Structure formats: C-alpha cells, structure tokens
Amino acid sequence: MERIKEIEKEYLKENIPDFNVGDTVKVHVRIKEGEKERVQIFEGTVLARKHGSINETFTVRKLSYGVGVERVFPLHSPMVKKIEVKKRGSVRRAKLYYLRDRIGKAQVVKEKKKNK
Amino acid sequence: MVKGILGIKLGMTSVYEGDKLVAVTVLKAGPCMVTNKMTKEKNGYNAVQLGFMEVKPEKLNKPEAGVFKAKKLSMFRYLKEFRDMDGEIGDKVTVEIFKDSQFVSVSGVSKGKGFSGVVKRWGFGGWPKTHGSGGLRRPGSIGAGTTPGKVFKGHPMAGHLGVNQTTVQKLRVIKIIPEKDLILVKGNVPGPDKNFVVVKAGG
Numbered sequence: 001m002e003r004i005k006e007i008e009k010e011y012l013k014e015n016i017p018d019f020n021v022g023d024t025v026k027v028h029v030r031i032k033e034g035e036k037e038r039v040q041i042f043e044g045t046v047l048a049r050k051h052g053s054i055n056e057t058f059t060v061r062k063l064s065y066g067v068g069v070e071r072v073f074p075l076h077s078p079m080v081k082k083i084e085v086k087k088r089g090s091v092r093r094a095k096l097y098y099l100r101d102r103i104g105k106a107q108v109v110k111e112k113k114k115n116k
Numbered sequence: 117m118v119k120g121i122l123g124i125k126l127g128m129t130s131v132y133e134g135d136k137l138v139a140v141t142v143l144k145a146g147p148c149m150v151t152n153k154m155t156k157e158k159n160g161y162n163a164v165q166l167g168f169m170e171v172k173p174e175k176l177n178k179p180e181a182g183v184f185k186a187k188k189l190s191m192f193r194y195l196k197e198f199r200d201m202d203g204e205i206g207d208k209v210t211v212e213i214f215k216d217s218q219f220v221s222v223s224g225v226s227k228g229k230g231f232s233g234v235v236k237r238w239g240f241g242g243w244p245k246t247h248g249s250g251g252l253r254r255p256g257s258i259g260a261g262t263t264p265g266k267v268f269k270g271h272p273m274a275g276h277l278g279v280n281q282t283t284v285q286k287l288r289v290i291k292i293i294p295e296k297d298l299i300l301v302k303g304n305v306p307g308p309d310k311n312f313v314v315v316k317a318g319g
Contacts, residue, residue, distance in 0.1 A: 001127065003126055003142065003298065004126060004127050004129050007129060007131065007142060007298070008129055008130075010131075011131050011132045054132075054137075055137075074137060077132070077135070078134070079135055
C-alpha cells in the first residue's frame with residue numbers, strides 16, 4: 001500500500017489552495033480546440049469534494065442565464081490549471097446538494113465570518 | 117527472444133499520462149535469479165528457470181532446499197521456466213528487460229467466485245423480470261427432446277467459477293521504476309492483491 005501511495009505522490013499537485021465545500025472558486029480550465037489551446041474560467045460554488053488522493057474530484061455549480069450548470073473537475077488533473085478562492089462559505093454540511101432545489105436568493109451560501 | 121519475469125500484484129491506482137487519467141496495476145516484478153538452464157542437447161528444449169522471492173532455508177522442505185544447495189544458490193519461493201530465454205545460472209533478471217517493450221502479458225490465478233450460476237459464469241441473459249416470469253437467473257432449456265435425447269457435452273451450466281490460470285494479453289506498459297522493481301501496466305491483472313504473477317514481454 002505504501003508503495004502505491006508513493007507512486008501516486010508523484011502525480012499529485014502540490015500547490016492546491018486550501019478550499020472547502022461552500023466556497024466560491026474560479027477554476028481555470030485548459031481547453032483544447034484542435035491544435036490550439038486556451039484557458040476558460042468557470043466560477044461557482046463548490047458543492048462537494050469527493051474521493052481521495054489522485055482520484056479526488058470537486059463539483060462546482062453556477063447559474064448561467066438562469067440555468068444551473070455543474071461541472072466535476074479532477075483535482076489533480078493537468079487540465080485544471082489554477083483554482084482561485086474568491087469567497088469562503090459558511091456551511092454545516094459536507095455536501096451541498098440541497099442547493100440544487102433552491103430558487104433565487106436561497107441558493108447563495110452565506111459568507112464565513114473572519115476570526116478576530 | 118522471449119523475455120519474462122516473475123512478480124507480485126501490489127494493487128491498482130491511477131496515474132496521469134499527459135492530460136488523461138489511466139487506471140494502472142502496480143506489479144512488483146523481480147529481481148529474479150536464473151536458477152537453472154535447460155538446453156536442447158540435455159533436456160530436449162531451450163529454457164531458463166527463474167527464481168523469485170528469496171526465502172530462508174527453513175521455509176522450504178528438504179527436497180526443495182536441496183536443489184538450491186547443490187547449486188550453491190540462495191533459496192527462492194517461486195520457480196518458473198521460460199522457454200527460449202537467454203541467461204546463465206546465477207544471472208539477475210530485473211524489470212529493465214521490459215525497457216523496450218510496449219506491451220506485456222500477465223498470467224496469474226484468478227479470484228475464486230465459488231459455485232456460480234449461469235448468468236455470472238457464462239453471461240446468460242436471465243429471465244424477464246416481469247410478465248409472469250417463472251425465474252430470474254435460471255438457465256432455461258439445455259437442449260432438444262427425444263432427438264438427440266441427451267445433453268451435449270460441454271453445455272454451459274452452473275458450477276465452480278474462478279481460481280483458473282488466466283492470462284491477460286497486451287497490457288500497455290505505462291512506467292517502469294527499476295530502482296523499486298516496479299512496473300505499471302494499464303488495466304487489470306488476474307487475481308487478488310499479493311497474487312503471484314508471470315509477466316512476459318509482447319502481446
């Protein structure tokens with residue numbers, strides 16, 4: 001088992017910012033169009049962080065023209081270039097799937113109060 | 117020339133190959149030692165015998181240990197012959213032999229599934245779940261009536277499944293780590309973790 005973890009270690013990203021469920025993040029995604037490559041930004045609320053180690057993924061939800069859009073990103077994928085944390089959310093659940101059923105202002109996660 | 121090595125399945129994980137995540141099996145292969153050599157003149161065929169996993173003499177019984185003692189070699193738990201492979205007695209064989217191979221085939225004993233029905237064992241479709249079905253996973257008809265008046269031999273039926281010598285061919289070599297004797301192949305390999313496997317170069 002340790003030997004397998006050592007192999008995985010090589011492929012893990014080291015500079016992942018500390019972000020959690022409920023935070024608002026900007027995900028910089030590499031997009032390949034034929035030979036060209038560009039970076040697209042996907043900004044939204046983190047609903048879930050799942051699995052562990054090399055297989056870890058996170059789900060981001062945003063509203064696009066009134067339609068909810070969710071994307072699941074592999075955390076350690078080279079396609080995810082950068083993750084920026086915009087806002088810290090104050091939540092009491094590990095998974096925020098209940099946000100899917102909310103309409104309007106109710107789907108906004110409260111911002112975390114900074115510790116004084 | 118045939119290239120082969122003995123090893124152990126350590127388990128599975130995923131690694132990134134470029135931008136893509138691929139499922140890999142980690143095998144600890146070698147270091148093996150050539151413990152015997154068969155030649156056309158003496159044995160009727162050319163082969164080398166590889167030993168894997170060094171053990172203390174008390175772990176083997178007297179006839180097993182005696183073979184190694186006579187040749188003044190260290191003792192091994194697993195021995196296997198590889199036809200038409202090169203090497204002299206005492207030579208070390210490591211994963212480096214796969215440096216140029218793109219694909220390998222891996223053999224081992226598959227996981228035991230016990231007494232299994234025809235759906236699991238032979239991939240039968242099973243019965244309908246609704247519309248007054250009389251069973252779910254029964255085999256159905258096993259042949260015609262008076263003619264031929266018997267069930268043909270080899271007809272697929274329920275029975276013991278698994279614990280077979282199984283070979284998976286053409287597994288792509290993703291990575292070789294010679295300093296740790298590890299080899300990463302794409303996809304799965306027969307048997308549970310810690311299973312003894314034989315790795316051969318080529319499809």
